[in-house]
Amino acid sequence: MLPRSLLGRSLLILLIPLVTTQGIALELFYGSHLNIVSRRLSGAVVGDITATIALLERYHARGDRDWILTRAADQFQLVMRMQPRARLAHPGSTNVLGPMDEDLADALTQRIGRPFFVDWSSDPHTVHIRVQLSDGVLEVDAPRKRLDVGPIWLFVVWLVSSALLLFIVAALFMRNQVRAIRRLARAAEAFGMGREVGPIRPEGAQEVRKAASAFNRMQERILRFVAQRTAMLAGVSHDLRTPLTRLRLTLAMLPPEPSFHPGAAAPGGAAAGEAASFQADIADMVADVEEMERMIEGYLSFARGEGAEQARRVNLRQLLEEAAAAARRTGAEVLEVTVLRVAEVELRQDAIRRVLANLMENARRHGGRIALTAVGDERFATILVDDDGPGIPTERREEVFKAFEGDSRGGTGLGLTIARDIVHAHGGDMWLEQSPAGGLRVRIRLPLG
Structure with missing residues (x-):
C-alpha cells in the first residue's frame, strides 16, 4: 500500500508527522482550552439566569418583576421578558459547531432543572433561551459573544491551510531533489544501452551531486577504455589478416598443375591424377584460409562489441x-x-x-x-x-x-x-x-x- 516512488514515500514521511501534529494540536485545543472556556462562559450565563429566576419566584408583584428584569438587563447584559401563562411547545436545543450548545444545555439542566429551549440559529448575534416557569415562560436574549469563544472554523482553516502550505513547500523541494535522481537514473540507463549521453550536470543534494560526479567519471573511464580497446583490436585485426592475405595470394599464384623434374617422365594417367589431387589440395587450403578469416572476424566481433554505433x-x-x-x-x-x-x-x-x-x-x-x-x-x-x-x-x-x-x-x-x-x-x-x-x-x- 506504500507508494513505490521515492517522491511519494518522502512526502508520506513528511505528511504523517504533519497530520499527526496538527491533529494533536486540534485535540488539545478542543479537549482542554476550548471546552474549559466554553463551560465557564455557559456557567456564567446560566448563573445570571438562575439568580434572576430566584428573584422572580421570590417577588411576585408586577412592579417588582419589571424592576428585576430591568436590573438583569443592566447588570447581566441579558434581555429578559416574561410571558405569563405560556407553555414551551418543544423543549430542547438547536446545534452549532463546537461544544457551546452542549455546555449550555448541560448547565441549564443541572442548575435550573426546568424545561427549556435554546435557539442558536435564528439570530447570528443573539442566543434565544426560553425557560418554563410555574406561571409562564421566561424569554432570555443572551449576546452570542458571552457564549461563543470565537469562530471555530477560523482555527480549523488555519490548521488545514498551514498543513497544506507546508506540504506544498515540502513537495516542491522534494520534487527538485528527486528530479536530479531521476535524471541520473535516465542517464545511467541510456549509457547502459550504448547511447551517448555526455556528462550530466550535478545538481540537488550533496549526495546526489557526488553520485552524478562519480557517474561522469565512470562514463569517461569506460569510454576511454573502449576507445583504447577498439584501437588495439584494429591493430590486432590488421596483424592477423596480413599473413592470411599473403597465404591467399600465394595459393592464388600457384601453378594449376604440379611441375616435374626434367627427365622424369610420368605416365599420362598418373600425371592427370596428380594434377587433380594438387588442385583439390589448393582448394582445401583456400577454404581453410577463408574459415580462419571468418573465425578471426567472429572473435574480434565478440571482443569488440557494437558500442561505436549510436541508437x-x-x-x-x-x-x-x-x-x-x-x-x-x-x-x-x-x-x-x-x-x-x-x-x-x-x-x-x-x-x-x-x-x-x-x-x-x-x-x-x-x-x-x-x-x-x-x-x-x-x-x-x-x-x-x-x-x-x-x-x-x-x-x-x-x-x-x-x-x-x-x-x-x-x-x-x-x-x-x-x-x-x-x-x-x-x-x-x-x-x-x-x-x-x-x-x-x-x-x-x-x-x-
Missing part, C-alpha cells in the same frame, strides 16, 4: 524486410514478414541487422523455412524468428548462449552469444522457445525507446 529511431518493418531480402540472397527460404502494432523502435540499426542475419543464417543451416514476426505493446517490441528445423532440446537452450559452446554443428560458437549481448546492450532480452512450425523460435524483446 536512432528505425522503421522496424523496413529493417525486417531488408534482413529477409539479405537472407533470401544467401539461399534462405523466408516465407513472410509480419509486423503488428509497432512502427519505429530506437535501436542501433547495424547491430540489430547483424543479430537478425546471424539468427536467420542459423535457421537456414539447421532449419528450413523461416518466418519473421514483430509485435508491439506499450513498452516493448517483440521480434520472433521461427523455423521448421529440428530445434534445440529444452535442457540445452540456455547452454547455446555460452561463448564457444553455442554451436556443436560447426562454426565458432559465438553467434548466439554475440546476438544476445547486442540485445542486452539495448536493454532487451532474448531466449529460445518451441516454434509453432515444429522447429526453433528465437524471441527478441526490445524497449521501444
Whole structure:
C-alpha cells in the first residue's frame, strides 16, 4: 500500500508527522482550552439566569418583576421578558459547531432543572433561551459573544491551510531533489544501452551531486577504455589478416598443375591424377584460409562489441524486410514478414541487422523455412524468428548462449552469444522457445525507446 516512488514515500514521511501534529494540536485545543472556556462562559450565563429566576419566584408583584428584569438587563447584559401563562411547545436545543450548545444545555439542566429551549440559529448575534416557569415562560436574549469563544472554523482553516502550505513547500523541494535522481537514473540507463549521453550536470543534494560526479567519471573511464580497446583490436585485426592475405595470394599464384623434374617422365594417367589431387589440395587450403578469416572476424566481433554505433529511431518493418531480402540472397527460404502494432523502435540499426542475419543464417543451416514476426505493446517490441528445423532440446537452450559452446554443428560458437549481448546492450532480452512450425523460435524483446 506504500507508494513505490521515492517522491511519494518522502512526502508520506513528511505528511504523517504533519497530520499527526496538527491533529494533536486540534485535540488539545478542543479537549482542554476550548471546552474549559466554553463551560465557564455557559456557567456564567446560566448563573445570571438562575439568580434572576430566584428573584422572580421570590417577588411576585408586577412592579417588582419589571424592576428585576430591568436590573438583569443592566447588570447581566441579558434581555429578559416574561410571558405569563405560556407553555414551551418543544423543549430542547438547536446545534452549532463546537461544544457551546452542549455546555449550555448541560448547565441549564443541572442548575435550573426546568424545561427549556435554546435557539442558536435564528439570530447570528443573539442566543434565544426560553425557560418554563410555574406561571409562564421566561424569554432570555443572551449576546452570542458571552457564549461563543470565537469562530471555530477560523482555527480549523488555519490548521488545514498551514498543513497544506507546508506540504506544498515540502513537495516542491522534494520534487527538485528527486528530479536530479531521476535524471541520473535516465542517464545511467541510456549509457547502459550504448547511447551517448555526455556528462550530466550535478545538481540537488550533496549526495546526489557526488553520485552524478562519480557517474561522469565512470562514463569517461569506460569510454576511454573502449576507445583504447577498439584501437588495439584494429591493430590486432590488421596483424592477423596480413599473413592470411599473403597465404591467399600465394595459393592464388600457384601453378594449376604440379611441375616435374626434367627427365622424369610420368605416365599420362598418373600425371592427370596428380594434377587433380594438387588442385583439390589448393582448394582445401583456400577454404581453410577463408574459415580462419571468418573465425578471426567472429572473435574480434565478440571482443569488440557494437558500442561505436549510436541508437536512432528505425522503421522496424523496413529493417525486417531488408534482413529477409539479405537472407533470401544467401539461399534462405523466408516465407513472410509480419509486423503488428509497432512502427519505429530506437535501436542501433547495424547491430540489430547483424543479430537478425546471424539468427536467420542459423535457421537456414539447421532449419528450413523461416518466418519473421514483430509485435508491439506499450513498452516493448517483440521480434520472433521461427523455423521448421529440428530445434534445440529444452535442457540445452540456455547452454547455446555460452561463448564457444553455442554451436556443436560447426562454426565458432559465438553467434548466439554475440546476438544476445547486442540485445542486452539495448536493454532487451532474448531466449529460445518451441516454434509453432515444429522447429526453433528465437524471441527478441526490445524497449521501444
